[in-house]
């Protein structure tokens with residue numbers, strides 16, 4: 389048996405494409421003493437991987453010839469550990485490959501309440517925890533707040549908006565297509581949306597948030613952040629979470645003018661989800677009942693087969709995904 393793997397072939401200058409990756413057949417990995425052999429069921433594709441390719445991500449770098457890294461939901465197929473048995477479902481950093489070997493301390497069991505299992509990589513996984521941390525630990529939200537979130541239809545943005553909706557806030561989402569905006573309003577229940585590709589962003593924010601933005605959750609940076617910052621209400625809070633506007637370029641766009649922050653007496657905080665991994669159980673226990681009560685909606689953008697991972701990643705980094713990008717591996 390061999391192991392399908394996806395390697396980085398070369399570093400993209402701008403948007404990644406399938407040419408920057410290589411699918412190979414490698415030898416099957418072998419579980420050593422105390423280790424487990426895992427079969428990948430689902431692979432998560434996330435924007436931070438572009439930062440790893442650029443060498444700018446805090447989790448480390450990926451170089452040409454390296455196996456692409458990534459979080460997976462996997463099934464244990466062989467175990468040399470007392471802690472796991474074949475058939476157990478785990479989450480770990482299995483990477484872009486069909487089989488991987490892990491040490492028990494590097495894996496966690498998938499919460500048995502999650503169905504489909506892919507949720508463990510999306511709204512019930514790292515992206516969901518990111519939203520949870522931003523809303524419940526950094527935002528200092530009040531039910532009277534007007535909340536604006538960018539990249540609103542993704543796993544992070546949609547959860548930020550829905551947590552805020554559940555707290556009684558007025559929630560406005562920014563997204564890049566009419567389909568995404570319709571889903572946000574008609575399915576997820578956002579009060580308003582802005583398609584920043586078809587309308588003037590500043591005018592649309594003024595329309596949707598006439599008294600200003602009390603909380604802005606930013607997934608994009610660049611011009612979008614700057615534009616939103618000029619419409620902050622007095623005492624606004626801003627959480628800086630993502631940099632979609634600059635992951636594909638080495639030229640950093642200008643940031644917001646400090647005057648916009650001073651004028652609103654705003655508080656700006658940076659969010660790194662790693663600081664909140666100890667809140668994972670609390671986040672799941674609070675969020676799974678919301679999903680069960682139909683108070684949380686989600687979308688996944690699922691491709692079948694590891695061979696599709698490069699194309700799916702290229703689409704994600706062009707903003708063409710609609711929902712959490714997942715590869716169903718087997």
Ligand SMILES: NC(=O)c1ccc[n+]([C@@H]2O[C@H](COP(=O)([O-])OP(=O)(O)OC[C@H]3O[C@@H](n4cnc5c(N)ncnc54)[C@H](OP(=O)(O)O)[C@@H]3O)[C@@H](O)[C@H]2O)c1
Pocket residue numbers: 434435436514515518539540541542543544545562563564565568607608628629630631632633634659660661662704705706707708709710711712713
């Ligand atoms: N700080 C942390 O610890 C942490 C943890 C997890 C994720 N994040 C960040 O959270 C953000 C959202 O992640 P996600 O997994 O939920 O992804 P996602 O929202 O499903 O996908 C990214 C979305 O960004 C939007 N976008 C806006 N400007 C873009 C641009 N210039 N180029 C490409 N796309 C653009 C696109 O949607 P539109 O059509 O709406 O433009 C795209 O679908 C990312 O920035 C990610 O890096 C941060």
